[in-house]
Structures are given as structure tokens and as C-alpha cells.
Amino acid sequence: MTRYLAARLLAVVPTLLAISLVIFTILALAPGDPMAEFASNPAITAEVRENIRRSLGLDQPLPVRYVKWLGAMLRGDLGFSFTSRSPVSGLIWQRLPTTLWIAGVSYLISVAIALPLGVFSSLRRDSLADQVFTSVVVMGFSLPTFVTSLLMIIAFSVQRRWLPFIYDSTLVVRDWNSLVLQLKQSIMPIATLVLFQTAALMRFVRAAMLDELSQNYIRTAHAKGLSKRRIVLSHALRNALIPVVTLVALDLPSLFTGSLVVEQVFRVPGIGALLVESISRSDTPVVMAIAFIFSILVVLLNLVADLLYGWLDPRVKL
Numbered sequence: 001m002t003r004y005l006a007a008r009l010l011a012v013v014p015t016l017l018a019i020s021l022v023i024f025t026i027l028a029l030a031p032g033d034p035m036a037e038f039a040s041n042p043a044i045t046a047e048v049r050e051n052i053r054r055s056l057g058l059d060q061p062l063p064v065r066y067v068k069w070l071g072a073m074l075r076g077d078l079g080f081s082f083t084s085r086s087p088v089s090g091l092i093w094q095r096l097p098t099t100l101w102i103a104g105v106s107y108l109i110s111v112a113i114a115l116p117l118g119v120f121s122s123l124r125r126d127s128l129a130d131q132v133f134t135s136v137v138v139m140g141f142s143l144p145t146f147v148t149s150l151l152m153i154i155a156f157s158v159q160r161r162w163l164p165f166i167y168d169s170t171l172v173v174r175d176w177n178s179l180v181l182q183l184k185q186s187i188m189p190i191a192t193l194v195l196f197q198t199a200a201l202m203r204f205v206r207a208a209m210l211d212e213l214s215q216n217y218i219r220t221a222h223a224k225g226l227s228k229r230r231i232v233l234s235h236a237l238r239n240a241l242i243p244v245v246t247l248v249a250l251d252l253p254s255l256f257t258g259s260l261v262v263e264q265v266f267r268v269p270g271i272g273a274l275l276v277e278s279i280s281r282s283d284t285p286v287v288m289a290i291a292f293i294f295s296i297l298v299v300l301l302n303l304v305a306d307l308l309y310g311w312l313d314p315r316v317k318l
Contacts, residue, residue: 008303019295020073024066027284027291073292079285081278088289091274098169099270102186102262103255106193111248114198118205119237122213133202140199145192149265152188163188169269189266193259197251204247208240242309249305253297 060068072079078088121130140148157165164185173179212218213236221231260272267273271290278286 005307008306012299012303015299016296017070019299020070020292021066023288023291023295024069025062027288028062028065030282030284069288073289078289081286082283083278083281088286091286092271092289092293095269095271095274098167098268099263099272100255102189102268102270103193103259105186106190107197107251107255109190109194110197110201113194114201114205117198118202119209119232121202121206122209123232125210134206137199137202140195141203143196145196145259145261146265148192148195149188149262152192153265156188165266167266167268189259189262189268192262201244201247204244205240208243209236212236212240245305245308249301250298252301253294 069079076089078092080086081088081091084091117133121133124130152163153165156163162184165188167185167189168181171178171182171185173182218231218236221235260276262268263270263272264276275287275290277283278290
């Protein structure tokens with residue numbers, strides 16, 4: 001396992017280099033000019049715009065800009081935003097707590113609901129409960145998040161006026177009343193994500209459990225007289241978690257970027273909203289930093305998932 005881990009870590013370096021090259025090239029060649037906002041300002045002359053472009057390094061060749069950008073990233077310097085002139089790292093750290101609060105809590109709730117429901121549904125295959133759960137899952141997975149968000153806003157904000165539909169980013173939790181307000185404004189964004197994420201996870205858990213329950217080793221365990229609880233938890237569920245771990249490893253990086261649609265609908269000032277704003281303004285330093293950090297998380301969490309395979313199924317170590 002140690003040799004496997006070392007080989008995977010060595011493979012991470014060229015993978016991230018290739019990803020960084022692709023991200024930089026696509027964004028550098030993408031349409032849009034970060035100096036466009038100055039072009040409409042008559043007080044800023046063409047000479048001043050050219051000086052600003054030169055100060056930002058936009059007049060240099062692409063290979064030179066890539067090497068400088070990559071070197072700065074390796075030093076932990078994410079650069080400065082073209083539009084706000086603020087450090088990119090500061091912008092990300094400013095939005096990260098809100099994103100982790102909404103996306104993180106929703107994913108924890110989704111996992112806590114999807115695992116037991118997926119196992120229960122597989123054990124009660126084709127029963128009334130299984131059909132009800134499957135119908136709800138299909139509905140939750142089929143409805144886009146923006147439709148679910150709008151339905152919740154109409155039901156709980158417009159008609160009932162129970163919950164606010166605009167997220168207040170200036171709210172600071174200091175006492176019980178502010179905590180209640182924070183929870184109330186978080187209910188609809190979190191519920192929207194929970195419905196969608198739970199549906200996807202439960203489908204995978206149910207399908208993986210049904211596949212394992214039909215295997216020969218499960219029938220052998222029944223023949224040996226093992227209890228149903230032990231067969232399900234110690235044998236079937238453990239092997240069924242392997243594809244689920246893969247799905248979770250691919251989903252966890254999304255906790256960093258949050259949900260683009262949900263943050264836009266409820267005006268949640270998270271990293272997803274920052275990414276959309278930066279793309280619309282051609283603020284490439286912010287877009288490149290978020291995309292590259294997301295890529296790093298995907299690569300590292302896939303490595304963690306591969307290591308978990310060996311713990312879940314000892315045959316993987318071979």
C-alpha cells in the first residue's frame with residue numbers, strides 16, 4: 001500500500017501540471033477583455049488603459065504569463081482581481097464560510113438520509129415503501145435545482161411569508177434571535193440541495209446494495225446462519241460502499257464551489273456566485289484560481305477514495 005501511495009502521489013504532479021496548462025490556455029484564449037470596463041469610461045484614455053494592461057502583465061506572451069502564474073500559484077500567491085484590485089485569496093476566504101455552511105450542511109444531511117434509506121429500500125425491494133421512496137427520488141433527481149428553488153420561494157416566501165428568499169450576508173450571529181434568523185434564511189437553500197443530493201446518493205446506494213445482495217457470498221453467509229443484521233452491515237453494505245465512495249469523492253469538491261444555481265437564486269454570496277460574477281467580468285485571475293483549486297481537490301479526493309477501497313475491500317490491495 002505504501003508503494004501504491006507513493007506511485008499515486010508521483011502521478012499527481014504531472015496531472016495537476018496538465019490541468020493547470022489546460023485551464024490557463026482556455027481562459028487566456030476565451031473571448032472577453034478585462035479592460036472592457038475602462039473602454040466605456042471617457043476619462044480613461046487609451047494610453048492609460050495600455051499602462052494598466054502592461055502593469056497586469058497582459059501584454060506579455062502566453063508562455064511567459066503561464067510560467068509566472070504557475071510559479072505564483074506554487075508560492076500560494078493567487079494574484080489580484082482585475083475588477084476589484086483585491087487579492088484573490090482574500091476574495092475566496094471571504095466567501096468560503098458561507099459556501100461551506102450551505103453546501104457542507106446540505107451534503108452531511110444528504111448522506112445521513114441517503115445511506116439508511118438506500119439500504120432500507122434495497123431490503124424491501126418492490127414493496128410499497130420502496131416504490132414511494134423511488135418515486136420521491138426520481139422526482140428529486142429530475143427536477144432542476146432552480147425549479148425547486150422557485151417552488152420553495154413561492155410556497156414559503158411569497159404565499160406564507162415564513163422564510164426570507166434573499167440571503168442576508170451581513171447578518172452576524174451574536175444571540176439567539178440572530179441564530180434563528182440565520183437558520184431561517186438557510187433552510188430553503190439547504191433543503192433544495194438536500195433534495196437533489198439525497199436523490200443521487202440514494203439511487204447509488206440502493207443499486208449497489210441490490211447488486212451485492214444477489215451475490216453468492218451473501219447466500220453462503222445466510223447458509224452459515226449469520227444474522228441478517230451482520231450480513232447487511234458487515235458484508236453487503238461494506239462492499240456496496242465502494243461505488244458510493246467514488247461518487248462522494250467526486251461530489252466533495254463541489255463543497256468548495258457550492259451550488260452555482262442555488263447561490264444565484266437565493267443571492268447567497270458564496271464562491272459559486274463569485275465564480276459566475278468573475279466569468280461575466282472576464283476576471284481571469286479569480287476564475288483560474290477557483291478552477292485550479294477545484295481541480296486539486298478532485299485529484300486529491302480521488303486518491304483518498306482509492307485508499308479507502310483497500311480498507312473496504314481487502315482484495316483491492318492485491
